[in-house]
Amino acid sequence: MSKILLVITTMLLAAGLVLGTTGMAAADEATDEGTRGVFGKVDSVEIGADGNGIINLVDDEPINVNADTTYHIPTFLPPWQTWAELAESEDGHLYVEGATRVAVLLAKPAADRIALKVMVIPDQPVRSHLVGVAITVDGDTVTLVNKAGKEITITLPEGVEVSEGEFVTL
Incomplete structure (x- = not known):
C-alpha cells in the first residue's frame, strides 16, 4: 500500500x-507581444480623408490609424465609429483632430503600433450641472444665482423658456 x-x-x-x-x-x-493598451497626451493628429494617418503622442511612439480604426468621443457621438462614419457628423473629425488625451487599443502584434480603437478623453468636463434661480432674463440669455450666491450667465438652447424667479436645473 x-x-x-x-x-x-x-x-x-x-x-x-x-x-x-x-x-x-x-x-x-x-x-x-508587448502592451496593447496605450494612454497619453496628444502632440498632433494627422489623419487623411481616407482614415489613414498618425496620432503623435508626447511621451510615446506614434500610433498609426487606418480606415478600420474606430473612435469613441464620449457624450458627443455614438460610440465606436470609423473615420468615414465620423465624417457624416458635423464636427466628428474635429473632436479627434483636437484631442488632447487618448486611450488606444493596439492591434496584435503591438509592435506594429496600429490602433484598433481610439477613445478621445476630454481634458476638462464637457458638461456641467447647473442649479439656481433665474434673476435676470434677456432673450435667450439668463443669469442664475446658485445657493452659494454665485451668479452664472448662460445662453439657453432654442425652445427653452425661463422666467425670472424660476428655479432652474440644467
Whole structure:
C-alpha cells in the first residue's frame, strides 16, 4: 500500500512540475507581444480623408490609424465609429483632430503600433450641472444665482423658456 501511495505522489509531483513549467512558458510567450493598451497626451493628429494617418503622442511612439480604426468621443457621438462614419457628423473629425488625451487599443502584434480603437478623453468636463434661480432674463440669455450666491450667465438652447424667479436645473 505504501509503495502505491509513493508512486502516486511521485506521479502527481511530476505532473505538477510539467504543467507549471508549461504554464510559465506560455505566460512568457504572451507578454512578449508587448502592451496593447496605450494612454497619453496628444502632440498632433494627422489623419487623411481616407482614415489613414498618425496620432503623435508626447511621451510615446506614434500610433498609426487606418480606415478600420474606430473612435469613441464620449457624450458627443455614438460610440465606436470609423473615420468615414465620423465624417457624416458635423464636427466628428474635429473632436479627434483636437484631442488632447487618448486611450488606444493596439492591434496584435503591438509592435506594429496600429490602433484598433481610439477613445478621445476630454481634458476638462464637457458638461456641467447647473442649479439656481433665474434673476435676470434677456432673450435667450439668463443669469442664475446658485445657493452659494454665485451668479452664472448662460445662453439657453432654442425652445427653452425661463422666467425670472424660476428655479432652474440644467
